[in-house]
Amino acid sequence: MSDPRVENRMFWEEEERKLDELMYRAMWPGGEEAVQRLAKQGKQPVRQLIQKLIDPGTEFYELGVIAGFGMNYPDVEDVPCGGIVTGIGKIHGNWTMIIANDSRVKAGTYFPITLKKHMRAQAIAEQCGLNCVYIADSGGAYLPMQADVFPDDGHFGSMFYNMARMSAKGLKQITLSTGGNTAGGAYIVFMACQAVMIDKLAYSFLGGPPLVKAATGEVISAEDLGGARVHTQISGGADYFCKTQDEGIQIVREILSMEPPQKLHIHRYAEVPPRVPVETIYEILPAKIHQGINVRAFIQAIADDSHFIEYKKMYAPGRGDNIVTGKIRIKGIPVGVIAANGLGIIFVEAARKATEWIIRCCQEKIPLLFIQSSPSYMVGSESEHMGIGKYGADMVRAVSCAQVPKIQLVIGPDNGAANYGMCGRAYRPHFLFSTMRARTSVMSGRSAAEVLLSIEERKRAASGNPMTEGEKQAFRQKMIEKYDGEAHPFFCGARLLNDRVLKFREIRDWLAFAFEVSLLKPIGEPAFGNLRF
Structure with missing residues (x-):
C-alpha cells in the first residue's frame, strides 16, 4: 500500500523543480551569449553587481523573480523577471532595498510589469523604512506601449514621485548609473539624493543625440551631451565620478557607511530551532489542493521549538477551529x-x-502572520441568518485597520472573500508569499465552471438551441482550465500578485527575514472603525 506522505513529498519536490526551471529562465535571459555581450561593454550581470554591493557572506532576498512570463505584450510574450531585479540585502549591516535594471531584457526598458515591480519595491521600502539603491541602465519606457506606461498615476512618473517623497522622509535614494538613462529615465539619476556615474558607460539626458539633432540641429555625442564627466564636473547633476562598475559599487557602499544602525521595534528572544523539521512540510501538505490540512502540524514546522500557544483551541469545534489562532516565535x-x-x-x-x-495582537503590538488555505466564507441561509456577512465584514475591517506588520503566506486555496479576510494583496500586507500549493482566484475552476455553465445553458435554451451533454462537458472543462490556470502560482507570480513563490524549506527563513524588515519602523497605536457585534 502506498504511503501518502511519500507521495506528497515526491509531488511537491517535482513541483518545486518546475519552479527552479522558471527561476533559471528569469535569472539568465539570453544565456551565456548575453553575459558575453555585457562583458564586451565592460559590464557585469546585474546580480553579480548586487552581490558585491551587499555585505560579504550575507543573503540577497530577491523579490518577484518569476514576474513577466506569459504577458503577451505587443510582439513580446515574455519579459523575464520583469526586466528588473528587486530585493533586499544588508549594506553595512542595514537592510536596504535594491532596484536594478537588467539590460539583457529589451535594453532595460520599462513595460507595465516592469513599472509594477519597480513600484512594488518602492512601496515595500517606504512601508518598512528602507534606504533605496538604484542600479540604473535603462532605455526608458517601452515606446510601443507608451499609453500603458507613461501618462497615468502608477506609470513612469510615479517612480520619481516615490523617490522624492521617500527622500523627504529621510530614506536615502542612491543611484549608480551603469548605462544609458534617457528622457524620463534620466530622473533616476537627477532625483537621487546622491548619484554615481561611470566614465564612458553612464549617460543621462532628457533628450538623446538623435532627438537633439531633430529638435535643434545640433550634432553631439552621447558622452559630450550627458556623460559622467558632464554631470559630475559641469552640470552638477551627479555627484561621484568613477571608471568601473566595481569602483561605483564601492562608492555606493561608502555613501551608506555613515547610516545609523537599524533598530528592531519588538523584543527578540533567543532563536530555538523547531523540534519538527521544516522538511516535514513536504509530507503533511496534501498533493490535492482542495484536500483539508492539519495546519497545527504546519505551524510546528516553522515555529521556534515547534511551540504554539493556541488561543481558543476548544471554541466551537468543527466550526470555530477552521481558523486556528495563537502565538509563536520565528527566529x-x-x-x-x-x-x-x-x-x-x-x-x-x-x-x-x-x-x-x-x-x-494589535493592542499588544505583535505582528501578524496569515496562513491562508481557505476557499471561502460559509454560504447558505443558516450562515446568513447567523451573521456571516457582518462577522466576515468585521474580519475584513480588522485586517484593514491593523497597524502592526502583516504578512500573508498562501499554502492552499485562496478564493473569494476569504482572500480579503486573510489579508490578500488589497489589504497591503508588508509581504505576501505563495507556495506551489497556492491557488489564488475569485473561485475555484470547478465552481466557476458550474456558475458560468448555468448562465450559458439559460442563454442557449432561450435562443432555442439547448446545449448537448457533450457541449456542456467541453464548456465545463474549458472554464476549469481557464480559472485553475489563472489561479496557479506561476500565473500569479508573473503578474506580481505575490512577492515570491517560496519552496517549503525556505518558508521559515523568509518569514523571519520579512518580519525583521517589517519591524524596523515603530508600531503605531491601534484604531478600528465601527464593528458589528
Missing part, C-alpha cells in the same frame, strides 16, 4: 497567527475568533 520574533485549518471554510464562529485575535 525569536513573537508573531500572532491566523491560520486556515481543515478545509478552511470560514464559519461565523471562526470569523469572530479571528477578528478578536487580530484586535488583541
